[in-house]
Amino acid sequence: MDHVDSSSFSMSDYERQQEEIESETKSSPIVGDKQSIESLRQAYNPDNEQVQKKINELIQNYSVWRTVRGDGNCFIRAFLFSVCEELVLKKDTTKQKHFQSVLKNSLESLVNLGYPEMLLDDFYSVLDDLVTEIGEGKIKSVDELQQRFVDPDTKDAIICYMRFLISAYMQLNGDEYIPYVLGTTDHVTMDSYCKTELEGMYKEVDNIIVSATCAACGVSLRLECVDAQNRDSTQQVQTITFPDQSEPTIFMLYRPGHYDILYKR
Amino acid sequence: MSNHAALRLGKELSELQKNPVEGFSAGLVDDSNLFEWEVFIVGPPDTLYEGGFFRATLKFTDEYPNKPPVMHFLTPMWHPNIYKDGKVCISILHPPGDDEYGYEKSSERWLPIHSAESVLISVISMLSAPNDESPANIDAAKQWREQKDEYKKKVKQFVRKSQEEM
Numbered sequence: 001m002d003h004v005d006s007s008s009f010s011m012s013d014y015e016r017q018q019e020e021i022e023s024e025t026k027s028s029p030i031v032g033d034k035q036s037i038e039s040l041r042q043a044y045n046p047d048n049e050q051v052q053k054k055i056n057e058l059i060q061n062y063s064v065w066r067t068v069r070g071d072g073n074c075f076i077r078a079f080l081f082s083v084c085e086e087l088v089l090k091k092d093t094t095k096q097k098h099f100q101s102v103l104k105n106s107l108e109s110l111v112n113l114g115y116p117e118m119l120l121d122d123f124y125s126v127l128d129d130l131v132t133e134i135g136e137g138k139i140k141s142v143d144e145l146q147q148r149f150v151d152p153d154t155k156d157a158i159i160c161y162m163r164f165l166i167s168a169y170m171q172l173n174g175d176e177y178i179p180y181v182l183g184t185t186d187h188v189t190m191d192s193y194c195k196t197e198l199e200g201m202y203k204e205v206d207n208i209i210v211s212a213t214c215a216a217c218g219v220s221l222r223l224e225c226v227d228a229q230n231r232d233s234t235q236q237v238q239t240i241t242f243p244d245q246s247e248p249t250i251f252m253l254y255r256p257g258h259y260d261i262l263y264k265r
Numbered sequence: 266m267s268n269h270a271a272l273r274l275g276k277e278l279s280e281l282q283k284n285p286v287e288g289f290s291a292g293l294v295d296d297s298n299l300f301e302w303e304v305f306i307v308g309p310p311d312t313l314y315e316g317g318f319f320r321a322t323l324k325f326t327d328e329y330p331n332k333p334p335v336m337h338f339l340t341p342m343w344h345p346n347i348y349k350d351g352k353v354c355i356s357i358l359h360p361p362g363d364d365e366y367g368y369e370k371s372s373e374r375w376l377p378i379h380s381a382e383s384v385l386i387s388v389i390s391m392l393s394a395p396n397d398e399s400p401a402n403i404d405a406a407k408q409w410r411e412q413k414d415e416y417k418k419k420v421k422q423f424v425r426k427s428q429e430e431m
Contacts, residue, residue, distance in 0.1 A: 116378055119380060120378060122269070123377070153269050157269055200374060200375065201377060202362075203361055
């Protein structure tokens, strides 16, 4: 943010600015349509050679991308959409049942951790219904899935539940995550970290949460990081896989502060 | 528009009416609108606000519970965390990351698993334990810090007025 003179920058200025940012964000689709990877060039500065070189590299491996709204929920939305999309396309009942049991177990964990079941159930049931409908073949195509992801009664509840699911996983596996939390944030407990950095809607997530999301759902993800930095390597696009060394099934483009979905050639 | 917010508010309200929580009561301003509540708060015993009876509104948007409600006291209040127009400013009414108000990082923030009930419980505890870090009424905050006796006297006046209004 630019430096602002705090004496002339009142609370209502702040609120107005927030509203402007919000209405700008809301003009982009929650989950966009598939687009040719070539159109990615326009999403970046066309004059930035460094970035264009990286996009050339991406084009070798990916043919299509799909945007997700940059409202702070983008990682979780992109992740959940990709997981559901795979269930719709592959009709793999084992995977569908596995994901559904992950959901069910997380609800039990949350209740044991003292979260209010009555309120959580509102979010849980929307996501559980969605996965059930995929399993029963009621959501037959990716277009239908996309419709559900933008439906007003579904779009936020499913993201909200994912946030609590990841939170439960991180709290129950605190030993694994607390060193990173202590090392990279100013939180000293998992509880305060999860409540502040994860459980609130529209809160952008960090790498610790990205890693925990994959572990909680048993999904392997590859991130392709495209920024303006010059890397001292023959491969310009930095690639990170969660969990490390695994064979990824879903792919995302990471630009600082934002995630979109990528599709392999 | 989402039904989710309305369903959730209906559920919360009927739960509160079935199992009332000590210290406040809640209902709708207009029976056809679930998004605007009227609440009555009883001044908590053994505090400066004891004996008072305070009327307030809670306004929700269709983005509830992703986003918190807004609370206004209709009864005039004298408190560091209540604006002179009645608007309540405490951390639970702000989402995490909304740091412009100067709350401590550890303070309780709005999450979708909070509810009208958890907001009202926080507001009741705020009455007897103001948060000095983020005053909404600067005069009241200054008085609370520097002239406790004057502050107590002033609050008692407001409590008496609230009784007369009833």
